[in-house]
Amino acid sequence: MKITKLSDFFVTGDPLIYGADVAIGLTMVAIVVALTAFKRWGWLWREWLTTVDHKRIGIMYVIASLLMLFRGGVDALLMRTQLALPDSMEFLKPDHYNDIFTTHGVIMILFMAMPLMFGLFNLVVPLQIGARDVAFPLLNSLSFWLFFMGAMLFNVSFVIGGSPEAGWLAYPPLSEKMFSPGVGQDFYIWGIQISGIGSLMTGINFIVTILKMRAPGMKLMKMPMFTWSVLSSCLTIILAFPILTVTLALLFIDRYFGAHFFTLDMGGNPMMYINLIWMWGHPEVYIVVLPAFGIFSEIVATFSKKRLFGYGSMVFALMSISVFSFFTWAHHFFTMGSGANVNAFFAVTTMIIAIPTGVKIFNWLFTMYKGKITFELPMLWTMAFIPCFVVGGMTGVMLSVAPADFQFHNSYFLIAHFHQVLIGGVVFGYFAGLYYWWPKVFGFKLNEKLGRWAFWLWNIGFYVCFMPQYVLGLMGMTRRVSSYSWDTGWWSWNFVSTIGGFLMGIGFLFQVWQILHSIKFMKRVKGDPWGGRTLEWSIPSPAPFYNFAITPKVEGRDDWWRRKELAAQGIQDPPPKYEPIHMPKNSGTPIVMSVFWFILGFGFVFDWLWLIIPGAIGIAGTMLYHSFNYDTDYYVTVDEIKKTEAKAGRVV
């Protein structure tokens, strides 16, 4: 797009956006002032921005994703507010509404769910398998910074240039230059591409970590179930994300070089894009939900004080879901007219996924059966998940029935379904995981009472918000409409749904309050506050930077539980014999390189060659610099290990 005046560059004309401008400006000034006043710039750079420690990277992922949850959530509430006002009452104009549902979808899936998931991978997996870090710590840091810069690039579109408005999957021809001439779609492409590289690298990183860095004795079938779920999720990532990258690259080539892969004219084929994007898009929803299944498996076993039921079945179910997820993509467009053969095939493959998923529910229930269940926050969220996901799964099977889907497709029934499985499955799962591993990461538990308030607000809010949407779908309300007339009869259901949305918003505020309150009135916990079963609970909370002072030797599933039982019988571990620990050094390369990626992406968005070239040179330069940097590691001395362990309250 050619920029001729300032108002082409900055988005203008909307009070919401001016508000955002002011808020962003003030926040940035406040951060800079605070960092300078407290002389924290050096600390920030040394301890966080350049860190390669998986635990700190995990924390940064979680913080970034909670910020994105806030933005995506505000988007959702803006939409709900508009939908509570029928008949051309305009809180949001249609084009603004289109911006907002597009960014809501992209942010919630790609910049909230994915990084929160990666955050949990980082916080937990190395600790669970008895490793010192991930296989490629520097790559891990680069993954985070690429995600972060991609997310920032995408979010910048709100105030600069204009947001994308072609839906979260940007179907052509709508997303092509012909119908979306602005830069919004380019922000979309580059934001997702840059963070997508990070996602792919994280997938590779964790596969290698899990396959190569497990503590001695931890055979594959002795791995904790969360680690299994991460493995299945990452295998899905490395097969699915390249499809996304290629698809968006082709769309970029269409838009930038005027090619015709997906255009209407000159032999382009938009349907090809729709197939390709869902070949990534469907596995993507399993990518985010599989780790949630792993989290529930850990929590159910821990809080039932019982071994996970049907371990073999669970592993098989996880892996088969990640395979089957690649054979269902066309159920997103049964109404494209591919004929009965194609529809029948994809309907059946879709239904088949319900089988292993259902089996997992039974295994969790029978883990609880004959257990001693306590209902602290992680278990509470798990208990909310089961009925929610079961009902969401049922509506999923209903949608998979191709000829019936002709009546559900693109309606609010579909919206209600996928929010039920994504909130009820993914969000509840990640919340459960955050509550569960929080004490491990930070060394204190989150306040139980405020957590229960948040829990009930979220849960009641969820049903109040989304149950009416099933009805609205059956009443013929389609997704993405910004207004409707009184005589549709949709208003009352929409109004109730909006109330539910705000209840969830209040639930989120309670969680923020819960975190702040728990920091202020911090009560330190020991290494194993829940009576855990797996290795991460065998070390102090928070874990020392090298994780395990001595690499554990694993002899069974739930190895920490086994060691606790042996200890109860009076059989103690032999006294530790420390050896120097080999650790990676912090590096500024990832963040610097990611900043150049941001510059490159921004240059491409506005087609500014003068910005693209330095961006590309910077990326190549940092890569080259790192290739010749041999000063990447060091050893932790036995003395320092002893000091650190003593500080954490360990007998040395």
Add this chain to the structure above:
Amino acid sequence: MKYKGWFMRAAALLPLALMTFLLSGCGDVVVLDPKGEIGKQQLDLIYITTGLCLIIIVPVLILTFWIAWKYRAKSKKKEAYQPEWDHSTKLEAIWWGVPILIILLIAIVTVQYSYKLEPSKAIASDEKPITIQVVALDWKWLFLYPEQGIATVNYIQFPEKVPVQFQLTADAPMNSFWIPQLGGQIYTMSGMAMKLHLIADEPGDYFGTGANFSGEYFGKMTFNAKATSRADFDKWVADVKQSYPAMSKEGYDELAKPDTSLVRSFSAFPNGLFDGIVNKYVVAGESGHHHGGSDADASKEETSVTENHEGHDMGDMDMSEMDMGDMDMSGADDQGAAHQH
């Protein structure tokens, strides 16, 4: 916990208050109130599959709460505690087996109905079907009646108990054509002529809408689909022919410009308009590229004559039939040259 009582009361009152409120202002649940054969069969299918799902869902929900309650640590009764019990081939066989069985049943029903309700399949009826051509525009629906020679915008009328064959395309980003009370939707796509067969069993005004997001004023793409008696329909056609202007080629171009539109009627429309729209982007020297490797499925019932020589059979090549296996190759011979992909 002192909040508990408060929660319980709120949890009990909320649904009650909600139900009263909702039932007072409730509109029609159109999908559950079909007025046509296709919609009715789709509803049957929805009920069958929901019922089959509930066979397993209800016990699971009950089991969840029962187990959680019975084995809670706070329970006063001493329940059995078996921390090492983690496997039972018999039990696991049951919960692999039962879902497999139910999914198998749902799959069988689904496959049957997939063929039965294939949207391009004509509806068996004694009445001769009426054809309506549908063009999704930015942001309005254009309807052409090739047999009657009239055209409408954002409004259709057709006789009850007569199958309607919709031929659908788009001259704008993809949309989806949906009249919930008559039956499910189908995408309208540029360069394609889709087919959808629906029928209304009784006269009425049925809500119609675009279902796939197509840009700024997508939300304004609703229309009324009116089924009337044959006599009323004929009267309406005659009235449109008499009292409304004809649509010219320029008139169409004007109409196709991105904007919303009120209901409009035209006594005539340019010859070959629909095929012209379908073939708008056909590249010289190739044809049917949108259909990938699909075979030449020259339509059986109608032979549309297009002005565009390069893409002569695009208009009635039906994407939806490409895998039907019952292709009529006889019609393809004379057009074979166009299909050397």
